[in-house]
Amino acid sequence: MFTKEAFTQEPKIVDCETAEGTKTRCYQLITDGAPAGRKPGPFCPRTTSDGADVGGAWFNKEGTGDLVDITGEFILKLGEYYGDEKWMVYDAKTNKVRYTATKEACLGAAKPDVEEEYMQNCIECELSYLDDNFSRTFLIPITPITAAKTGRARTVGIALDGTELSAAAPVDAILGAYTIAAFDDCGGHINVHQGYHYHSTTGCTDKLTTDDGHAPLVGYAGDGYGIYALKNAKGEEAKSLDECRGQTDEVRGYHYHAASPSENKFIGCFHGETVLPEGPPHGPHPIGRPPLPAKLEEGH
Ligand SMILES: [Zn+2]
Numbered sequence: 001m002f003t004k005e006a007f008t009q010e011p012k013i014v015d016c017e018t019a020e021g022t023k024t025r026c027y028q029l030i031t032d033g034a035p036a037g038r039k040p041g042p043f044c045p046r047t048t049s050d051g052a053d054v055g056g057a058w059f060n061k062e063g064t065g066d067l068v069d070i071t072g073e074f075i076l077k078l079g080e081y082y083g084d085e086k087w088m089v090y091d092a093k094t095n096k097v098r099y100t101a102t103k104e105a106c107l108g109a110a111k112p113d114v115e116e117e118y119m120q121n122c123i124e125c126e127l128s129y130l131d132d133n134f135s136r137t138f139l140i141p142i143t144p145i146t147a148a149k150t151g152r153a154r155t156v157g158i159a160l161d162g163t164e165l166s167a168a169a170p171v172d173a174i175l176g177a178y179t180i181a182a183f184d185d186c187g188g189h190i191n192v193h194q195g196y197h198y199h200s201t202t203g204c205t206d207k208l209t210t211d212d213g214h215a216p217l218v219g220y221a222g223d224g225y226g227i228y229a230l231k232n233a234k235g236e237e238a239k240s241l242d243e244c245r246g247q248t249d250e251v252r253g254y255h256y257h258a259a260s261p262s263e264n265k266f267i268g269c270f271h272g273e274t275v276l277p278e279g280p281p282h283g284p285h286p287i288g289r290p291p292l293p294a295k296l297e298e299g300h
């Protein structure tokens with residue numbers, strides 16, 4: 001089901017152990033942090049007169065429904081939009097949008113405590129900022145194991161283009177620094193720890209797997225269950241979901257339906273067991289269940 005060239009090595013089946021201690025077999029998927037078959041972006045508009053084609057998208061302030069386009073107009077009206085006149089992400093003389101144009105700026109702005117000089121910025125990072133040998137390893141049980149207790153993890157799963165379906169973006173910290181961690185229109189962005197990763201699903205990796213009108217497959221959760229789009233072929237949202245946003249049917253068995261793009265999550269929790277990373281951690285966002293703060297947040 002994955003996009004051609006989603007992985008940097010042929011996927012393997014390896015021995016693995018879940019966080020709950022179940023010994024099982026896993027798919028080992030290794031990626032280079034880039035979405036297969038697509039160039040990420042655009043993210044930040046360049047001037048306050050740019051239209052939606054030049055910029056990407058961001059969570060709307062309602063926290064549900066579609067993303068909002070980051071147009072020049074949106075940048076101009078950020079103060080009004082968030083009810084805080086301190087917002088100033090552009091130069092009023094030149095009408096140029098202030099954005100992170102270098103690796104240094106990307107690193108400085110995309111930290112939990114944003115450095116003063118990188119506040120008031122539209123944040124965008126490039127794949128070229130990743131280490132030369134950057135790679136991500138995903139271990140996913142080949143047969144999902146229903147967990148005794150639902151769980152959470154920093155990595156939700158993997159999209160069909162080989163990039164991460166990420167835990168929630170720390171929106172309060174991002175907006176608190178008067179920054180926008182711009183997504184592209186596919187609902188993803190880049191950081192040097194996760195590579196390109198999604199915070200939202202807007203249809204870019206959707207793949208129709210059956211002709212029964214069910215919502216298309218988006219990717220797989222870390223517990224091995226499929227994550228499907230929110231809406232079916234008729235545009236109707238999935239109903240009767242459990243707390244993890246899952247449901248069961250005869251064709252797919254247990255599976256999830258992604259939340260709406262602005263909800264800052266894909267699923268509610270893991271229905272199945274997930275695997276902790278093997279050996280040294282592969283960067284700060286391995287798949288699995290490291291100890292988490294009460295509020296699930298990542299360094300964007
Ligand atoms: Zn379904």
Ligand SMILES: [Zn+2]
Binds near residue numbers: 166169
């Ligand atoms: Zn992020």
